[in-house]
Amino acid sequence: MKIPVILCLAVFLSAPAGPATSQGLVLEDETYDALPQLAQLEGYKDQDLPPAVDLSAYCPPVRNQGDVYSCVGWAVGYGALTIKKAILAQCTDRKRIEEQANSAMFIYNQIKRESCAQGARISDALNLIREKGDCLASEFDTDVEDCERRPDETLLNRTALDTIADYLTLFGLQASAEEKIRRTIRALSGNEPVIIGMMVRKNFYQLHDAKYWWPNLGNTTPAGGHAMVVVGYDLPSASFLLFNSWGTVWGDRGFIRIKFEDFAEHCKYGFILKMGENARMGETINAQSASLHPVRTISGAASLDYLDGEEAGGSPLFRRSAVTGTGNGVYRATGRDWQTGQLFQLAAWAEQHGLYLYVFSIDPTETIHVHWPRSFRVSDRFSGLNESALLLDPQARATIPGPDQALRLNQSGHNTLYLLFAAKEVKHLDFIAAKMRDCAGDYRERLESLLGKHLVPLADIRFEADRPAFTAATRSDGYMVPMVVVLNARN
The missing domain is CATH 3.90.70.10 (Cysteine proteinases)
Structure with a gap:
């Protein structure tokens, strides 16, 4: 020993x-x-x-x-x-x-x-x-x-x-x-x-x-x-x-x-x-x-930026993409023609102290990609990393995949990004992602079916229409608010 x-x-x-x-x-x-x-x-x-x-x-x-x-x-x-x-x-x-x-x-x-x-x-x-x-x-x-x-x-x-x-x-x-x-x-x-x-x-x-x-x-x-x-x-x-x-x-x-x-x-x-x-x-x-259940508040936001060439000094130039809400926390990237090969970044942040953030995506081939947290516990891609999902400071932004990196649209069709903001740690992210891929129904129906009582009721959430953002106040048992961002890529 x-x-x-x-x-x-x-x-x-x-x-x-x-x-x-x-x-x-x-x-x-x-x-x-x-x-x-x-x-x-x-x-x-x-x-x-x-x-x-x-x-x-x-x-x-x-x-x-x-x-x-x-x-x-x-x-x-x-x-x-x-x-x-x-x-x-x-x-x-x-x-x-x-x-x-x-x-x-x-x-x-x-x-x-x-x-x-x-x-x-x-x-x-x-x-x-x-x-x-x-x-x-x-x-x-x-x-x-x-x-x-x-x-x-x-x-x-x-x-x-x-x-x-x-x-x-x-x-x-x-x-x-x-x-x-x-x-x-x-x-x-x-x-x-x-x-x-x-x-x-x-x-x-x-x-x-x-x-x-x-x-x-x-x-x-x-x-x-x-x-x-x-x-x-x-x-x-x-x-x-x-x-x-x-x-x-x-x-x-x-x-x-x-x-x-x-x-x-x-x-x-x-x-x-x-x-x-x-x-x-x-x-x-x-x-x-x-x-007793005190009022629990949860608020978070995200942005989508696409690569649009280089700045004068040679550094990559990212521009903000328009994102439009379609209801119940589902958003679609709009305002431009998204094509395969496009590079982009997703930024997400909590607008209050001490929330957990989880991000995964499902591409048109139904392949799951876990993006956040960057930990070997959730994906082999993060070997050697064990970062927490906790966003301690509301000033801090999680840039996905990283400040000097970009995601790429490799396949035509719907590329779906799932963001889960939670007041408590969420376990078994790989299981949640797999079920979201395999379940029937629209995005919200699948989320309700899978996460049920863990979700903050829709009546307690206000989603913004022109950007992926929300504020929630609830006395329920729910501690999680999901948002979905869909990018439709064409060849």
């Missing part, structure tokens, strides 16, 4: 005022890149970024994890999950945040390795709160050194009603420094705290009354891995702000800044959360409240 590498040290500082500090990050290089990753999207503009973001007002009070190697539980539960709920509630009341802070030990005690002197993987913590949820710190973290306590059945039944919907990695193991920095900044600009796994040095322990960690000063001996939360950035100083679990004596009252370039060098992993529909702060979740 392969024993996982555990890089965690319990270091007792010689300075009298220094508290005992522990880490506890189990490395997961072998599996990290196989986890769903936030997709590479277009439409971001660096000039739109605020010069600084600071989410520390949403943080619970800094606590000390003590001698237990529980940093993963502190970063995921007490840190990121608490912060996300406070942001959703727009709550900066410190007392209320403290009262409603999520537990670290509920998570750690269920996922730790063989003993309390061993750590945990961040992905295991995230899988746990996706499947079982998390309780309040006040219910479970009264003794942060008690790493043997197990939650009882009553507590597990209640926390299962308040799970996260999903989680994503923010960048890959081989990501460039520029990509790590850019993606972390972009997440924070959208009020997303970032859970990180960082390799630290022994000088990291010695940060008392310090505002920055300078990795190359002092004792630079490698000291293993540690999980924390990135809660801010500052462009003028080119630094990130980290929320730690080593008490207020450490760093700057429990926080520390790190320069962008040092972050890129030492940070191995980055994760973000997608909250569940029951996520709320200051309320007790029970079976009755979890069954």
